[in-house]
Amino acid sequence: MSEYLPGLAGVPATQSNISDIDGEKGILSYRGYPIEQLAEQSTFEETTLLLLDGKLPSQTHLDEFAIKLRRNRRVQYHITDLMKTFPPSGHPMEMLQTAVASLGMFYPGGECLTGGECQDLDYIHNMTVKIIARMGTLVAMWEHIRQGYEPPEPRDGYSYAENFLYMFTREKPDPLLAHIMDVCLILHAEHTINASTFSVLVNASTLASPNSVIAAALAALSGPLHGGANQKVVEMLEDIGSPDKAEEYIDKRLANKEVIWGMGHREYKTKDPRAKILEKLVDKLMEARGGAVNPMFETAKMVEKICEDRLAQKGVYANVDFYSGILYTEMGIPADQFTAIFAIARSAGWLAHWREQLSDNRIFRPTQVYAGEPVRDYTPIELR
Numbered sequence: 001m002s003e004y005l006p007g008l009a010g011v012p013a014t015q016s017n018i019s020d021i022d023g024e025k026g027i028l029s030y031r032g033y034p035i036e037q038l039a040e041q042s043t044f045e046e047t048t049l050l051l052l053d054g055k056l057p058s059q060t061h062l063d064e065f066a067i068k069l070r071r072n073r074r075v076q077y078h079i080t081d082l083m084k085t086f087p088p089s090g091h092p093m094e095m096l097q098t099a100v101a102s103l104g105m106f107y108p109g110g111e112c113l114t115g116g117e118c119q120d121l122d123y124i125h126n127m128t129v130k131i132i133a134r135m136g137t138l139v140a141m142w143e144h145i146r147q148g149y150e151p152p153e154p155r156d157g158y159s160y161a162e163n164f165l166y167m168f169t170r171e172k173p174d175p176l177l178a179h180i181m182d183v184c185l186i187l188h189a190e191h192t193i194n195a196s197t198f199s200v201l202v203n204a205s206t207l208a209s210p211n212s213v214i215a216a217a218l219a220a221l222s223g224p225l226h227g228g229a230n231q232k233v234v235e236m237l238e239d240i241g242s243p244d245k246a247e248e249y250i251d252k253r254l255a256n257k258e259v260i261w262g263m264g265h266r267e268y269k270t271k272d273p274r275a276k277i278l279e280k281l282v283d284k285l286m287e288a289r290g291g292a293v294n295p296m297f298e299t300a301k302m303v304e305k306i307c308e309d310r311l312a313q314k315g316v317y318a319n320v321d322f323y324s325g326i327l328y329t330e331m332g333i334p335a336d337q338f339t340a341i342f343a344i345a346r347s348a349g350w351l352a353h354w355r356e357q358l359s360d361n362r363i364f365r366p367t368q369v370y371a372g373e374p375v376r377d378y379t380p381i382e383l384r
């Protein structure tokens with residue numbers, strides 16, 4: 001009998017060339033390139049191509065891809081109309097899952113996904129572009145639709161990050177905030193085989209349409225054990241209120257055996273490399289604003305310092321969610337949209353895994369350890 005490992009912990013579910021984590025050393029790389037170098041020198045558009053194709057693009061290839069993304073930002077008016085029928089109190093992740101799945105109805109053609117040499121590479125490429133391009137549009141549109149307003153149209157002259165911020169706020173994007181959003185998208189674009197990416201593999205392996213595959217991944221990400229901790233971080237920092245109250249608050253939570261949100265990670269036993277990059281962006285923003293930023297920034301710094309003292313010996317350090325939420329808050333983005341922004345970025349990694357799965361596909365069909373009744377005779381209802 002095979003050994004059953006709950007959550008498949010430590011069981012390789014695939015072989016992949018897309019990203020890698022060294023949790024002891026705190027290294028994350030996409031296609032072999034360290035995340036620090038990508039955050040410093042790349043853009044979300046370029047990183048997306050790197051994840052999809054496995055290599056850094058030429059300038060011409062990148063320009064062509066960026067143009068395709070821009071041309072595919074608009075969504076059909078049917079989708080806008082559909083979104084207007086959703087309850088305004090609906091969660092952005094449920095909106096996104098429904099809208100992404102619905103968009104798939106406009107692009108039949110998935111019958112070409114037969115695996116191996118029979119694939120229609122144009123269909124795969126076009127669907128990849130359409131989904132990534134529209135994720136940002138849908139999330140930004142929802143912010144207006146749920147308040148009863150007409151959503152703004154995308155702007156062709158803007159990069160992915162700039163357009164998202166423009167559509168979200170209706171304002172010309174501040175260059176520093178647009179840069180920070182671009183880096184946040186790069187940092188969240190991929191992270192090996194977690195629950196949502198695993199669901200991509202399972203659904204891709206049945207040759208489901210790409211929109212269905214991404215809708216399934218969105219479902220997995222929407223759960224509080226996966227996406228969503230950055231929303232909790234912001235709520236926690238608001239609860240604390242100011243740096244001088246942090247110590248008492250943290251000690252009380254730890255004494256009550258409650259987790260400190262944004263701390264700890266299954267894979268990293270040192271500080272998450274993405275948290276280090278985000279912390280530097282927090283510093284940059286504070287410096288640019290002459291300190292005139294949300295007091296949450298100072299509180300977060302104090303919380304991290306106290307947690308280092310209390311939790312470092314357990315290998316618990318700040319993770320990617322610790323600083324991202326406060327940066328999004330500074331951009332005027334409400335907390336319930338944070339997971340949806342994570343999803344926009346992660347669509348790049350999900351679709352890279354979709355393509356990798358299709359290129360060497362075998363349907364997932366794991367086995368189980370049966371722990372139920374042995375075979376027995378049916379009891380007629382009058383004898384039960």
Ligand code: COA
Nearest residue numbers: 229258259260261262263264265266311314316319320321
């Ligand atoms: N706050 C306080 N203590 C924490 C902690 C946190 N955020 N994360 C881990 N610990 C403690 C555990 O209680 C455990 O202590 P113990 O050995 O005394 O029992 C020890 O550190 C080891 O943690 P463990 O439960 O094995 O970690 P895990 O790998 O199972 O869990 C997380 C990882 C992410 C689920 C966990 O760190 C967590 O809940 N973090 C907060 C939520 C969060 O920020 N999630 C986003 C992840 S990107």
